[in-house]
Amino acid sequence: MRRLPYSVRLLLVVGVLMGVFALGTRQAVFTDEEVTQRTRALTGTAQQQADMEALYHAAIKGGEQQVVMYQAAMDYEWQPLWSRFSQAFPGIRVTYMHLSPTAVTDRLDVEKVTGAHYGDLISQPVNVVMDIADRGYLEGWTPSSSASLEPIWRYKDQVYFTFNKVYGLGYSTRRVGGETLPVDVAQLLDDKWRNSFEYGAPGGGAGTTDVALLQLLTRQRIDLQQLRELRDRGGAGGAQEAGVISLAQGRRALNPWAYLPPLLRQQRLGVPIAIEYPADFTLLVPFGQGLVRQPAHPNAARLLLTWLMTPDAQALLASEAYSLGNLPGAPLPPGLPEEAAHTARVNMLSPQETARGLKEWMPKLRALWQQTL
Missing domain, CATH: 3.40.190.10 (Periplasmic binding protein-like II)
Structure with missing residues (x-):
């Protein structure tokens, strides 16, 4: 099948995306229950926990009730992980969108052109996420929980390879x-x-x-x-x-x-x-995460990225998503x-x-x- 020119693909995606914005769609929200109180303890150093609390309260105060993740993986793999995030930070849900490497850049192009920002974080394979960073789609930020992440797992302070x-x-x-x-x-x-x-x-x-x-x-x-x-x-x-x-x-x-x-x-x-x-x-295969430029939910986005590099999230990546974290002491997934x-x-x-x-x-x-x- 002949591939449509990029400009045509972009216009088509614009149309679809504007429809999504008009309808207020929230795709693939992974916790059916409304969590109203914290049922999962925070982990990490005292400073890291304090930083997460500050981001959490800023997100709640700003009405950020969701954080939108664009990832190249099937949603069922991550449902348990996002549910645990909401247990630690009640009132904030993860809205998960499965986008291929090509689709995610098309999507970010549309958001830039329209000014209608919807996404917050991307999570993509090693070469894709670095290309996205090189093309200027991401913004730099350093989570305090990344302090023990080896330099090999960082790229431009925009991408953090939190797991494989x-x-x-x-x-x-x-x-x-x-x-x-x-x-x-x-x-x-x-x-x-x-x-x-x-x-x-x-x-x-x-x-x-x-x-x-x-x-x-x-x-x-x-x-x-x-x-x-x-x-x-x-x-x-x-x-x-x-x-x-x-x-x-x-x-x-x-x-x-x-x-x-x-x-x-x-x-x-x-x-x-x-x-x-x-x-x-x-x-x-390393997967990298990064903040998109002008995230729709900036505090919630920074909170989720910070949380992914805590001991709790690294353990959940193994037990729930069968992945291998990159932080020191990250446990092995079952059977490895x-x-x-x-x-x-x-x-x-x-x-x-x-x-x-x-x-x-x-x-x-x-x-x-x-x-x-």
Whole structure:
């Protein structure tokens, strides 16, 4: 399908957005109950708690009853987290909007053109969020809770990589036993696994496979010939939730970079799937958060960003969103072994290295999978 020119897309989004403003729509609010008193204690240092209290009272005084988050992830992953935020800060709800990397910049363009500001925070994959910052969509601010966040997890004092999404080797227990799983890329490319595995196509919107291949290329764990074999012997299918569904239905035996949250939820429902963490298939993808310029709810936005870097939120990211926080002492999500997490952190590139590498390699990988390299 031919892609519409940017100007046309922008006009279309303007129309839709103005309709949203006219109707006063509040999308994906995640706490049905009206919380009227605090039921969740604050954590962090005394100064951090005092800063959050000040932002909270300023938000309430200013009538900021919501904070709007634009994120590239499914809403159900974050519902429990936002509910806990409202327990800590009664009277403020998180309004969550699932926007793709392209859609979020279109949306911010519209808000800038119309002056009708709706969003407060963005949360996007590593290369996307840094590009958004470079294009001037974000404003700088330093939360007191970021004091212990290592410099590698900051960008321009506009982006804070508060957590990583977790991926591992997913498999159908109906089709393969854990003891026979491949332990590296070379074993995955053996004839026994031909047409038995699936991954998100490189160069696509999710970017998971691109990050995985970039890390393998950097570590010299895969070469150009093996990339061709990966293309020819496996299947470029759905990413994220779609890849887990393929495993759950038994259409594929393996997914080398399966997304932990939907896999773990399906497994807990009794679906015959599981996940292991060999080094070549264990992946941490940083997600960065930042304040949009002229946020609609400035105090509530700063409050949520500050809260995400508290011990309470970092623990909830693991237990509720199955992600791995970047603050010191952040707990592991269920089922992720400490050794695997340590190895993944050692192997991963910095956010800036990842962004630079993806700019170089995504076009090459897309061309290779289209057989034009």
